Each structure stands twice: as C-alpha cells, then as structure tokens.
Amino acid sequence: MEQAKNLLRELPSVDRLLKHPSCERLLNRFNREYVTRKCRESLEDLRHGLRQGKSIPSQELQENFILTRIESQIASDGVPKLNRVINATGTLLHTNLGRALLSQAAMEALYRVGGHPVNLEFDLSKGKRGKREEAIEQVLLELTGAEAATVVNNNAAAVLLALNTLADKKEVVVSRGELIEIGGSFRIPEVMAKSGAILKEVGSTNRTHPQDYERGIGKKTALLLKVHTSNYRIVGFSSEVDLAELVAIGKKHKIPVMEDLGSGALIDLSRYGLPKEPVIKERVELGVDIVTFSGDKILGGPQAGLVVGKKVSINRMNQNPLKRALRCGKLTLGTLEATLRLYQQSANITDDIPTLKAFTRALKEIEEMGERLLPLLEKKLGKGFHLTLDDSTSQIGSGALPTEEIPTKVIAIQHHEMGAERIAQMFRLAVPPILGRIKDNRFLLDLRAVFDPGDLIPNLEDRT
Numbered sequence: 001m002e003q004a005k006n007l008l009r010e011l012p013s014v015d016r017l018l019k020h021p022s023c024e025r026l027l028n029r030f031n032r033e034y035v036t037r038k039c040r041e042s043l044e045d046l047r048h049g050l051r052q053g054k055s056i057p058s059q060e061l062q063e064n065f066i067l068t069r070i071e072s073q074i075a076s077d078g079v080p081k082l083n084r085v086i087n088a089t090g091t092l093l094h095t096n097l098g099r100a101l102l103s104q105a106a107m108e109a110l111y112r113v114g115g116h117p118v119n120l121e122f123d124l125s126k127g128k129r130g131k132r133e134e135a136i137e138q139v140l141l142e143l144t145g146a147e148a149a150t151v152v153n154n155n156a157a158a159v160l161l162a163l164n165t166l167a168d169k170k171e172v173v174v175s176r177g178e179l180i181e182i183g184g185s186f187r188i189p190e191v192m193a194k195s196g197a198i199l200k201e202v203g204s205t206n207r208t209h210p211q212d213y214e215r216g217i218g219k220k221t222a223l224l225l226k227v228h229t230s231n232y233r234i235v236g237f238s239s240e241v242d243l244a245e246l247v248a249i250g251k252k253h254k255i256p257v258m259e260d261l262g263s264g265a266l267i268d269l270s271r272y273g274l275p276k277e278p279v280i281k282e283r284v285e286l287g288v289d290i291v292t293f294s295g296d297k298i299l300g301g302p303q304a305g306l307v308v309g310k311k312v313s314i315n316r317m318n319q320n321p322l323k324r325a326l327r328c329g330k331l332t333l334g335t336l337e338a339t340l341r342l343y344q345q346s347a348n349i350t351d352d353i354p355t356l357k358a359f360t361r362a363l364k365e366i367e368e369m370g371e372r373l374l375p376l377l378e379k380k381l382g383k384g385f386h387l388t389l390d391d392s393t394s395q396i397g398s399g400a401l402p403t404e405e406i407p408t409k410v411i412a413i414q415h416h417e418m419g420a421e422r423i424a425q426m427f428r429l430a431v432p433p434i435l436g437r438i439k440d441n442r443f444l445l446d447l448r449a450v451f452d453p454g455d456l457i458p459n460l461e462d463r464t
C-alpha cells in the first residue's frame with residue numbers, strides 16, 4: 001500500500017508529459033487536444049492500476065515509457081475501423097458486408113467527384129442553376145422506359161417518400177402475404193405508419209385474390225401497393241394478384257399502383273442461366289405508377305433508392321419537403337451515374353459490374369481456382385488440417401431470389417481437434433479478415449465471389 005502511494009507520487013503530470021522532448025514529435029503530427037487527452041487517459045489508467053494494487057515496474061512510470069505507449073495507441077487509433085474483409089460466405093450481396101462492390105468506372109467517378117467541385121446543380125450550357133439529378137434521370141428513363149425517375153438515399157427512403165407523398169392520412173391497400181420485414185429494421189407496416197399512410201390489409205397470408213383488393217378499396221384509398229416478398233416465398237396452397245391485374249384494378253378505380261421491388265434488375269438475369277428476378281422495364285411496361293428498387297443490390301451500384309414511373313407521381317415526390325431530407329449527395333450520384341452508364345453502353349455488362357460478374361462466373365473457372373488454391377492453403381495451414389474442394393451453392397442475398405441457389409465450389413476445412421467455430425475465428429482474425437460459413441461442423445470458404453485466390457490465404461502473422 002505504502003509502495004503504491006509512492007509510485008502514485010512518481011507519476012508525471014499531464015503537463016510534464018506534454019513538455020517532454022519526445023512529445024514534440026507527437027505534437028507536430030497530431031492536434032494538442034487529442035494528444036493531451038491521450039496523456040490524461042494513459043495517466044488515469046496507470047493511477048487506476050496502482051490503486052487496484054497492480055504491480056507496475058517503476059520503469060513503466062517513466063515519461064519516456066509512457067509516451068512510447070501513447071504513441072502506439074495513437075497509431076492504432078489511426079487505423080480505419082471500417083475495413084476491407086474477404087467475403088467467402090457464399091452470400092454474394094451481404095448486407096452486413098456492405099452489399100455490392102463498385103465497378104471500376106464507379107470508383108473512378110468517386111475520385112473525380114469526391115475531390116473536386118462538380119456541376120452538381122449547375123447547368124453549364126445556360127450558366128445558371130441546374131437540376132441535381134438530371135443526368136441520372138435521363139439514363140434511367142432510357143433503361144427502364146419510364147416517364148420520370150428520381151433517386152434518394154436507399155430503397156427504404158424511396159418507399160417512405162412515395163407513401164408519404166401519395167397517401168399521407170389516406171389508405172394504402174396491401175396483401176397480407178406481402179407485409180414483410182427485411183433485415184430487422186425495415187417492416188412494411190412500420191414504414192407505412194411513419195409515412196402517415198394508413199395500412200389496409202387484404203386477403204390472407206397465403207392467398208390474396210383480385211376481389212380482396214376490390215373489397216379493400218374505399219373512399220379513403222389513395223394507393224394500391226405491391227411488395228416483392230424478396231426474402232421469403234410462400235409455397236404450396238398460395239396465390240397472389242399479379243401486377244398486371246393490380247394495375248387493371250387501379251385503372252378501374254382511378255387509384256395509382258406502386259410496386260416495391262426491393263432488388264429489381266435492369267437486365268434479365270435468366271439470360272445468363274440465373275433465376276429470373278423482376279426486370280424494372282417489364283414492370284414499367286405493365287403500367288404501374290411507381291416502382292422502387294435499391295442501387296446496391298442486384299444493380300451493383302452505390303447505396304441508393306431508385307424510383308421510376310409516371311410523371312405526375314414523381315413530380316409530387318420531388319416537391320415533397322421530405323425529398324430534400326432524403327436526397328443523395330454527389331458521391332452517390334456520381335457513382336450511380338457511372339454504374340448506369342455501364343448498363344447503357346457496356347458490351348459486356350457481366351464483366352464490368354462486379355456483382356453480376358460473381359453471379360455469372362462459370363463453375364469451371366471457380367473449380368480451377370479451387371484446385372490451384374487447395375495445395376497453397378494446405379501448405380499455409382500446416383499439420384492437423386484436412387481440406388477438400390466440394391460442391392455447394394451460393395445465394396444472391398439481400399433479399400433477392402431467396403430460395404434460388406447458384407452452384408459453387410467451396411473449400412471445406414476441418415481440423416483433427418479444433419472445431420469449426422475455432423477455425424472460423426482464426427480466419428476472421430486474419431489480416432484482412434476472411435469470412436466463410438459453417439455447415440455440418442465444417443468451415444467452408446465459398447469461392448464464387450473471390451477472384452484472387454491469394455485473398456483466401458490467411459495472413460495470421462500480424463495478430464497479437
């Protein structure tokens with residue numbers, strides 16, 4: 001106790017640390033408030049340790065020693081916490097891992113618009129203020145055949161804005177089978193409540209018929225809503241009213257029809273042997289008033305909510321003050337425009353959009369990479385591990401085509417005493433972290449979305 005008291009007295013003051021010659025280096029590189037806080041925290045830690053009776057060598061209480069420790073803490077503060085990981089989970093569009101990767105063209109746009117002034121709302125030909133989304137709207141109209149288009153921060157925002165604009169304090173008719181929740185925080189009934197619209201459920205969970213919508217329509221009805229049940233499917237004794245029928249009902253009652261597609265594709269994935277995800281242009285052709293979909297799901301662009309449809313409805317959305325709160329910044333608009341240009345111009349879209357490249361990658365190519373990787377990985381992991389190259393399936397993820405699976409190859413890893421959880425942890429702690437999945441007590445690395453085999457050789461050295 002007496003000794004701890006003496007040691008406490010030995011501790012330098014914050015001021016002494018700041019005036020120490022080796023602190024100068026820190027003060028030249030980092031702001032004074034920050035360095036001061038680090039010094040204070042470091043001293044508090046030591047003081048706390050001593051009071052708890054922790055034995056700390058008196059050498060560790062010297063200014064030099066304390067400052068060296070502060071320096072390394074500052075270095076670790078400086079390492080970005082939002083960081084690259086390797087996605088070998090087999091969920092190709094993983095919401096927890098940031099969904100779509102940007103194309104080369106979109107990355108170039110990010111640098112171009114991020115670091116420079118841009119003509120975001122400036123019409124260069126007229127020399128006066130211009131429209132923020134002009135370029136995006138043009139190319140979206142071309143790609144979808146719609147009359148008008150707008151864009152907000154994500155698809156949830158698009159749904160909120162559309163409901164608030166078209167149905168505030170009025171009723172929106174939705175099938176009970178489509179009152180979905182997506183990833184915990186987006187639930188149709190809750191978004192509807194926040195938008196001010198009143199939910200009018202019709203039909204039953206597994207079956208909804210045209211007469212159900214007809215009966216649900218009343219004096220207060222402002223909108224008929226169809227939601228793509230993107231993350232689950234009702235199978236067996238089920239029926240839903242398709243969009244064409246719903247549009248006909250809307251026309252008859254002069255009520256607009258909206259479809260929340262969630263994912264939605266600009267091209268027909270079935271052309272590439274993939275399951276068919278609704279194509280925006282085909283939905284627009286059916287005469288729907290509003291279609292909403294995400295920018296960072298199948299589209300393969302930045303996080304955004306895209307809205308296409310009839311001019312009257314979209315004009316009203318653009319005039320809603322909420323639009324100002326939900327609008328996109330230049331980083332989103334620049335990367336989204338670059339992505340949409342690829343859809344407009346690219347001779348090989350499945351090569352240019354990384355998301356589509358992973359979806360459409362030939363199994364043969366995946367297998368060949370697996371065969372090259374297997375011995376390298378065996379060598380890296382060493383004794384005790386057992387590796388095989390197996391058949392499996394990947395899924396698109398983010399709600400798209402939930403029940404459809406794409407054939408893939410996985411490297412299955414087992415260890416004679418370590419369980420799958422431990423192996424997963426070991427890969428997760430590599431630099432960069434490698435994320436796989438566990439099935440039947442085996443750790444699997446799904447190869448479909450990993451193009452560089454070197455990414456799957458874990459770098460375990462840098463860890464302490």
Ligand SMILES: *Cc1c(COP(=O)(O)O)cnc(C)c1O
Pocket residue numbers: 154155156157159182186227228229230231260261262263293294295304305398399400
């Ligand atoms: C994903 C999804 C949303 C939410 O879209 P975000 O872009 O994540 O905001 C809404 N509706 C459906 C049907 C979806 O699949």
